[in-house]
Amino acid sequence: MRSTLFVCLLAFSASVPAWAQSTTAPAPPSTTAATNLEGVTVTGVQPGPGLWKVSKGDHVMWVLGTLSPLPDHMQWKTDEVEQTIAESQEVLGPPSVALKPKTNFFGKLFLLPSLIGARKNPDGQTLQQMVPAPDYARWLVLKQQYLGNDRSIEDWRPIFAAVELYDKAIKRHGLTSSGGVKDAVRDLAKKHNVKFTTARYTMLVEEPRTAVKTFKTSSMDDRECFGRTLDTVERDMGRITERANAWATGDIETLRGLPMNDQREACISAVTEAGFAKQLGFNDVQQKAQATWMEAAQQALANNTQTFAMLPMEEVLSPHGLIARLKAQGYQVEAPDGSDAEGVAPAQ
Template identity: 35%
Template sequence: MNVEPPPTAEVLVTAERPGPRLWQVTSGEHTVWILGTQSPLPQKLRWRSAEVEAAIAGADEVLGAYTVSLRMGSQEWQRTSTTLEEDLPRKVYVRWTKMRDRYIDPRIPTDELLPASAAYLLQMSAFEHNGMTSSDEVWRTIYGLARLHDVPIRPQSYEVESPVTKVSKRTAREAGVRCLVQTMDRLDVDMTESRRRAEAWADGDMKMLRQLARSDQSYSETLARSWPFLSDKDVDRLIGQETTRLAAVIERAMIRNRRTFAALPVHMLMKEDGVLSILRAAGHRVEEPVD
């Protein structure tokens, strides 16, 4: 049965907006300006921030997008099932196929996806269907401004060893299925919240971003805990490890430069036990954008 897609939702954010806000980390005469980024954003969003452009123009260096990849041995985890249909309970699979047909390009193969991969693809496709994009438009703007003002960019890509914890096949399957079910349950709410979050980001509305940041962080961690080769302890350890590493990256930048520009997801900057907490504990001054 063919499922007709709903009309594409109208995106309200189309005009140029005031722009996002900056955090400031200071140590003596050395400063790191941190832009809180947001994804997804409306495809037609045009934002311009004089504050961001001035911070990049006056920087000695721009820290590139922070990315971490997990290195695994070929025998550390092997999938026992061969298709997504085999992974999912019958009712969940039927529901998945209806939502897949509604949102996902039929040219994209989905039969061999892990449940967590299916959840991510479904969410990203639904965003696109509703006029949102999780592409790196913000980073393209940052890199473009850095080139315009002749500011060097320092890449921030790291590879880490996979954890050694053994995860049972049953536990791995249940985590992935749970992630997909939660994604399907929350899809309509996520679309609404994403548009509200994008509007708040473009307007620099810190009060609204703080209200919405918790759900953004919650979904990110749910996705991380759904992968079949990671236990909850592994995820906690990796999050702690990379948060500490990121704080060290910012500290080293303050030593190298008088002025540095960086960008991190808003929900990471608002996390109570996140990178800014580590920098505060180390004696650095952290100034948050005011409401």
Template identity: 25%
Template sequence: MRFHRPLFSFLLCLLLPLQAFADPAFYRINKGNEQHWLLGSIHAGKASLYPLPDPVERAWQQSHALVMEVDMTNLTQEQWQEMGAITRLVDGKTLKDHVPPDLYRRTLIAAGQYGLNEAILAPLRPWFAAITLTQAALERTGYSGEYGVDQHFAKRASEGGKPIVGLETLLEQLGYLASVGDNQTLMLSSTLDELPELKSGFDKVMTAWQNGDQATLISLLREEMAPPKLQSWLEQTLLAERNHNWVAKWPSLPNESFIVVGALHLYGDQGLLALLEQQGWRITALTEPSPQAVR
């Protein structure tokens, strides 16, 4: 079964390092004496992204810490090794041994089209092979994680001595992806189906993001993307569970933090905006959304 909306578009909203061309949805969040700024991002971009809109730059100058999904600036060698244990096969077999022959042939054909070879993909778990292919294909569209806003602000924070806080560790984030379990072959197959449409799909995602069009971004999740079991994993594990875990950490964040997370984490009944409002935080939009944008 093919996805009605590309799985890779959904994952890009969550996981890669943001891009935009106009004013994305940007919020001030305050309760009592505590105040933060929250930017929902799509984590890939172009050099034309910069400079960012004035409300974003002003908030950055006022902020005292950068909060990201994962702090990638201080990874230890041990953490990189642990990452390998999650993303790579450790049973002495290769990707060829873990997927059907036809799917493996399709994977190698796609790899060649996007500048990868069999040696790169062979040791990877199927779910990570799907993400690796997506990232390689994205580089061919003109979008790149190199220009991600996360990386942009992480660099500025490091150069300016501003603390960086991760809402989760890299291993925790990879663990969520690895939890796809028995559905990872389906994830790889569906990714291969959709790679030829990556640019057009991501262009649509980008337009919605740049216009602050929450309704369209939400539709990426709510339209049928996968068979029910995988759909449930996407909604409950990659979004809702992580959102609840992040909100539980909110009281410990440094005051006046500048927070950047994937855009789809913000919206819906289990989104950060709704969960924070339930806990008494006041949400104030600092940019003008699209007329179609509703929460």
């Protein structure tokens, strides 16, 4: 559910901004062939989805499609990935977005109090007042099932309540949002002394206090995001689990046949189409992050004999995704099962 844009904006509007959070040092790379991805559903050592090959001439980029959520309590067998990284000159991370406030250290500290309560509805409205009555009735049932009697969430904007519900639901179904895949790749790059490039679009927030005030006082049409999330939690957890298992076992055919977006697009639209997003310049950061990745990928393909890259699975499989864009620009694309970008098997 959490795209780079969505995570970025949620972090910006949470009680502590992303740039002020402490980070935990990554664990040292495993010396075993399998990297532990804690959880349930599919268990044991699993191969993952394999690697897509993007090439032009004798220059190749191997792409790992990432997915969220993934099965908890499984081990990702990283032999192929580790060998590919070790033989590469560069590892390219997925598209990402960072918001950087234009202020010094003390300015950031003074900004913290203004972020408190940013998740709440403007004008003191409750969640019940913000969403349609049928959706609120469904919410009460699902809230009791996954969140218990937490009353504070009743003051939150629908989009934040939806994220909280979804996160608790996937955990209950033996899934985990990250799976540790990106950290494992970063650790392997460090282990083999391979350059890691972060494909990040950084947006400078000129007046962070004003930005926070604008966000806190602005409305957002996030009712569709809320309703679609309820639909997902009520009816689609089995499909999400099937998709997670398909990633773990390398079942590309099943991955192609299952939708990737769930409620995410509705939630992203709620943010990017809001008036405050356009006013603050947030509305097109996702496109800018994708453009940043494309530029970095093309440069890596030109400069390196071999590159390893990560992309969200929807960008790998979608006919409008970043892999499809590379193919349209003349690069050769081959899926792990030997088919092309559209899943068509090569001619015999």
